[in-house]
Amino acid sequence: MSLRTELYNSRSKIDFQPLWRKSVPVSVTLAVVSALLLLIVGLNRSIEFEGGGIFEVPVPDNIGVADARDVLPDPNAKVQLVEDPDAGSFIRVQTGTEGIADSGLYIERLSELGGVTVDDVSVNTVGPTWGSQITGKAIRALVLFFFVVAAYLAWRLEWRMAIGALIAVVHDLLITSGIYALFRIEVSPATVIALLTIMGYSLYDTVVVYDKVLENELEPGSRNRGYTALVNRSMNQVLMRSVNTTITTVLPVLSMLLVGWLLLGGSTLRDFAVALFIGLILGTYSSIFLAAPVLSWLKERQDDEIAEAELKERRDARRRSEQS
Amino acid sequence: MADGKKKPAKKGRSSSDKQAARSKNSGSASRSGTATSKSKKADSGVPTSYLVSALTLIAAAIGGIIYTLVVGNEPLLGLDLQGGVSVVYQPTEEADEESLEQTVEIIRNRVDGLGVAEPEISRQGDTIVVDLPGVEQQQRALELVGDTAELRFRPVLLDPARMAAIGAPGQTFEPDLDTSAIDPDGDIVDDEDGADEDGDTPTDDAPADEAPADDADESDGEEEQGLQNIRGRQDTSDDEEEPVDEAPADDEPAEEDPVDGEPTDEEPAEEELVPVPADAASPAAVSVTQIEEVCIGATEPTAPEDDNAEDYVVLAGAEGGLYCLGPTLLTGEALESADVSVVFAGWAVNPLFRPGPDGIGAFNEVAAICASPLTGNNQAICPPVGVDSQTGQPRGALAIVLDAEVISAPLINAAAFDRSNITISGSFEEEGARDLALALRFGALPVELEAQQTRTVSATIGDDVLRAGVIAGLIGLGFVAIYLLSYYRLAGLVAIGGLLISGLLLWTIIAWLGANYGLAISLAGIVGLIVSIGVSADSNIVYFENVKDISAKGRRVSTSVERAYESAISTIVKADVVSLIAAALLYFLTVGAVKGFALYLGIATILDLLVSYMFMRPALAWIASRDAVRENPRLIGMPVGGEA
Numbered sequence: 001m002s003l004r005t006e007l008y009n010s011r012s013k014i015d016f017q018p019l020w021r022k023s024v025p026v027s028v029t030l031a032v033v034s035a036l037l038l039l040i041v042g043l044n045r046s047i048e049f050e051g052g053g054i055f056e057v058p059v060p061d062n063i064g065v066a067d068a069r070d071v072l073p074d075p076n077a078k079v080q081l082v083e084d085p086d087a088g089s090f091i092r093v094q095t096g097t098e099g100i101a102d103s104g105l106y107i108e109r110l111s112e113l114g115g116v117t118v119d120d121v122s123v124n125t126v127g128p129t130w131g132s133q134i135t136g137k138a139i140r141a142l143v144l145f146f147f148v149v150a151a152y153l154a155w156r157l158e159w160r161m162a163i164g165a166l167i168a169v170v171h172d173l174l175i176t177s178g179i180y181a182l183f184r185i186e187v188s189p190a191t192v193i194a195l196l197t198i199m200g201y202s203l204y205d206t207v208v209v210y211d212k213v214l215e216n217e218l219e220p221g222s223r224n225r226g227y228t229a230l231v232n233r234s235m236n237q238v239l240m241r242s243v244n245t246t247i248t249t250v251l252p253v254l255s256m257l258l259v260g261w262l263l264l265g266g267s268t269l270r271d272f273a274v275a276l277f278i279g280l281i282l283g284t285y286s287s288i289f290l291a292a293p294v295l296s297w298l299k300e301r302q303d304d305e306i307a308e309a310e311l312k313e314r315r316d317a318r319r320r321s322e323q324s
Numbered sequence: 325m326a327d328g329k330k331k332p333a334k335k336g337r338s339s340s341d342k343q344a345a346r347s348k349n350s351g352s353a354s355r356s357g358t359a360t361s362k363s364k365k366a367d368s369g370v371p372t373s374y375l376v377s378a379l380t381l382i383a384a385a386i387g388g389i390i391y392t393l394v395v396g397n398e399p400l401l402g403l404d405l406q407g408g409v410s411v412v413y414q415p416t417e418e419a420d421e422e423s424l425e426q427t428v429e430i431i432r433n434r435v436d437g438l439g440v441a442e443p444e445i446s447r448q449g450d451t452i453v454v455d456l457p458g459v460e461q462q463q464r465a466l467e468l469v470g471d472t473a474e475l476r477f478r479p480v481l482l483d484p485a486r487m488a489a490i491g492a493p494g495q496t497f498e499p500d501l502d503t504s505a506i507d508p509d510g511d512i513v514d515d516e517d518g519a520d521e522d523g524d525t526p527t528d529d530a531p532a533d534e535a536p537a538d539d540a541d542e543s544d545g546e547e548e549q550g551l552q553n554i555r556g557r558q559d560t561s562d563d564e565e566e567p568v569d570e571a572p573a574d575d576e577p578a579e580e581d582p583v584d585g586e587p588t589d590e591e592p593a594e595e596e597l598v599p600v601p602a603d604a605a606s607p608a609a610v611s612v613t614q615i616e617e618v619c620i621g622a623t624e625p626t627a628p629e630d631d632n633a634e635d636y637v638v639l640a641g642a643e644g645g646l647y648c649l650g651p652t653l654l655t656g657e658a659l660e661s662a663d664v665s666v667v668f669a670g671w672a673v674n675p676l677f678r679p680g681p682d683g684i685g686a687f688n689e690v691a692a693i694c695a696s697p698l699t700g701n702n703q704a705i706c707p708p709v710g711v712d713s714q715t716g717q718p719r720g721a722l723a724i725v726l727d728a729e730v731i732s733a734p735l736i737n738a739a740a741f742d743r744s745n746i747t748i749s750g751s752f753e754e755e756g757a758r759d760l761a762l763a764l765r766f767g768a769l770p771v772e773l774e775a776q777q778t779r780t781v782s783a784t785i786g787d788d789v790l791r792a793g794v795i796a797g798l799i800g801l802g803f804v805a806i807y808l809l810s811y812y813r814l815a816g817l818v819a820i821g822g823l824l825i826s827g828l829l830l831w832t833i834i835a836w837l838g839a840n841y842g843l844a845i846s847l848a849g850i851v852g853l854i855v856s857i858g859v860s861a862d863s864n865i866v867y868f869e870n871v872k873d874i875s876a877k878g879r880r881v882s883t884s885v886e887r888a889y890e891s892a893i894s895t896i897v898k899a900d901v902v903s904l905i906a907a908a909l910l911y912f913l914t915v916g917a918v919k920g921f922a923l924y925l926g927i928a929t930i931l932d933l934l935v936s937y938m939f940m941r942p943a944l945a946w947i948a949s950r951d952a953v954r955e956n957p958r959l960i961g962m963p964v965g966g967e968a
Binding site: 048056058103107118119120121122123124125126127129130133134137138140141144145148149152153156157189190192193194196197199200201203204207208211212215237238240241244245247248249250251252253254255256258259260272276280 | 412414449460461462463774775776777778779780781782792793795796797799800801803804807808811847848851852854855857858859861862865866869873891894895898899900901902903905906909910913914918921925
């Protein structure tokens with residue numbers, strides 16, 4: 001039987017252990033490097049976090065960056081000409097927080113430059129302390145989220161799985177942001193939302209994988225060949241599901257990436273899609289290649305008798321719930 | 325996002341559906357648990373309960389979309405998708421619940437005047453988020469909403485009683501229309517009753533005989549006019565002396581020029597001044613031209629765009645009626661603070677002007693004019709509209725105008741004031757007094773706001789983003805459909821059907837939320853939905869893979885469909901609950917874009933649960949029971965038992 005048929009029928013007998021021996025060190029290394037990158041290099045944060053102003057105005061073709069510089073009150077402002085294949089080109093001016101007070105002036109000058117009304121100038125200004133405030137709020141929400149989810153998973157699955165799932169999520173988030181830090185991609189609120197989506201997806205994926213392990217564990221005699229063998233078998237069973245899920249999730253994101261790129265030079269849509277693309281693939285990877293070995297490792301350290309006692313309890317509980 | 329409103333909205337809409345789902349489910353689940361395939365089957369070969377459940381959901385989806393089309397609901401696009409203005413305000417210092425609520429209310433009132441279809445003004449924690457999608461005059465909107473509106477002090481030329489008396493269209497203004505005009509003024513006295521008591525004010529020097537008399541005849545009519553008095557709070561002999569001593573001594577000489585100067589420049593030049601009639605309290609001395617132009621026959625307040633500080637205007641009073649008002653003499657900048665105090669007859673308001681020539685000095689200049697309206701040119705600026713009940717002197721009144729509304733129009737009963745001893749007294753209830761004090765203190769808003777984030781998006785850019793998002797979504801959906809069909813064959817149809825059903829329901833819900841609660845969908849929300857395509861497909865994949873597992877062990881396909889469901893739905897619920905926890909926490913703990921994303925993530929997850937419960941198994945069971953599929957399970961991607 002070919003591997004393809006085996007996979008299709010969830011009967012593959014891939015031995016994941018040697019793979020785990022490689023994947024875990026790689027994952028840990030990447031996560032640590034990412035953490036260091038975040039600490040040392042830091043993220044290239046958009047004005048929503050740093051404070052400042054962005055002004056955009058559509059301009060006729062004959063207007064360039066130099067023309068814009070000439071009319072602006074601050075010669076140091078960052079001026080860009082953005083080409084949009086569809087809507088023509090526009091001038092984008094970025095200022096620091098000191099530009100906020102002058103925003104009226106910027107709007108007026110830019111509207112004159114583009115020969116449009118003041119209402120055609122897009123403005124985005126953010127006060128200096130606002131970014132750190134919303135970041136603080138988001139982090140608070142995140143920490144609370146981890147606690148609640150850990151509690152939920154410990155209740156519905158078991159605490160070792162909660163730990164494994166959280167390790168996998170943190171790994172995915174770290175590496176994704178590490179890539180942002182490395183390539184100096186701007187982190188906007190859109191990116192944050194993408195990261196949150198990754199977080200949700202990564203957990204979702206890990207839950208599906210762990211649930212399969214739990215299901216197999218509840219079968220009689222499941223631990224006879226050791227817990228690692230059990231996890232290994234479960235991974236083979238969920239492998240195609242994971243692959244398929246990744247494909248169906250990544251396909252829409254990929255089309256978002258392409259459309260965002262083709263239709264709108266540099267846009268929010270693309271900001272979302274890059275992070276999502278990386279994160280979703282990481283999310284599937286980490287469920288099988290990080291969360292699973294972590295769980296095996298934790299479980300192998302559990303005393304067999306206690307484990308059997310716990311299992312018996314769970315089986316009884318399940319039987320009761322089936323009968324009722 | 326209207327926090328408060330949203331929750332009940334969502335529940336109200338779908339709770340009945342969900343309930344139906346739940347009851348149906350528990351019914352079918354228990355049946356399937358025991359005697360699955362043998363339970364009563366309809367002609368179609370699947371249990372009737374399956375058909376009922378699946379058809380209910382399909383009917384709900386189709387009914388929902390028909391309702392949406394008939395009612396004409398359309399999703400409300402966020403300002404990043406249709407252009408518009410979004411501002412996040414934060415109070416500059418700690419603010420209590422009440423004042424934040426009040427601020428939201430005031431902003432809402434201002435926005436209403438803008439004609440924005442779906443403004444959304446909401447509190448998120450201690451921040452106030454103002455979203456004005458689709459607003460056309462963006463810069464004007466920003467000014468209007470954001471500015472702590474200017475508080476203006478304008479002289480009252482004609483109070484509501486006189487406006488009513490002479491206001492009939494076609495009637496001309498006659499300077500000596502005194503009789504009708506004066507009468508209402510007498511009323512002041514009855515307000516003054518309050519003042520009398522409040523004041524340790526000079527009870528002694530008030531002409532006690534006049535007051536009660538006036539009081540008696542007019543008290544009924546005038547009380548609603550809300551005329552108030554403003555005077556120095558201090559009693560003692562100073563009260564009388566104040567005007568004499570202080571005013572001319574330190575303030576008057578210097579200030580007289582600007583105050584007199586301004587009006588004299590304008591008015592005498594172009595308008596004739598009517599001679600002062602015998603009766604002191606007559607409004608006759610006012611510039612007749614201006615009054616005729618602006619005020620006579622006016623039945624509507626001056627349009628907001630013509631409400632310029634230096635113009636003559638007609639504005640509505642807080643308690644009804646119209647005032648004819650002169651150019652602004654003073655703005656709220658002169659004020660430092662304001663407080664309320666309890667006086668014998670009720671409540672009074674104590675404005676505190678800033679020290680120095682721009683504060684109390686400027687106010688005293690105005691007071692000097694209005695307190696002796698018959699002196700010199702004063703009547704052209706601040707004509708007498710009432711008499712001081714204590715001295716019988718004619719007095720001018722100064723209207724306190726906020727957001728184009730006269731919130732109070734007290735008579736000025738002294739020519740000069742000590743900045744910490746000014747009382748506005750009258751027929752105040754506690755609430756009215758507090759409102760006035762608040763208005764004096766903060767201009768329009770009870771808290772001072774600072775814009776933390778301002779975003780305007782022009783309509784064209786928004787349009788592009790929407791198009792890209794929709795195209796991306798459709799292409800993504802197409803790819804997913806092709807993939808599912810090629811991998812799971814006919815079973816892929818179940819997944820696609822599920823996606824269609826959630827799609828229709830989503831459209832219904834989003835359109836409904838937009839039409840009824842002004843809840844807009846932003847790009848972040850659309851991204852959440854695009855990702856949810858994948859998650860929704862995943863629920864089906866988890867199920868199909870389970871079915872394959874079991875059928876690979878040699879079971880019949882129809883049996884596998886039943887057996888696989890229980891473990892699949894348990895996995896799906898666990899995973900979806902994690903998503904719901906994320907959605908709920910993000911929704912309640914964050915602001916702005918993340919909140920919008922969280923809402924739609926939550927909705928999409930609930931729909932995924934709904935489809936998984938009600939549609940997935942019945943649909944697959946139905947397909948599996950077709951003869952062609954029974955003969956050849958490969959049609960739904962199932963391994964044939966013997967092959968392995």
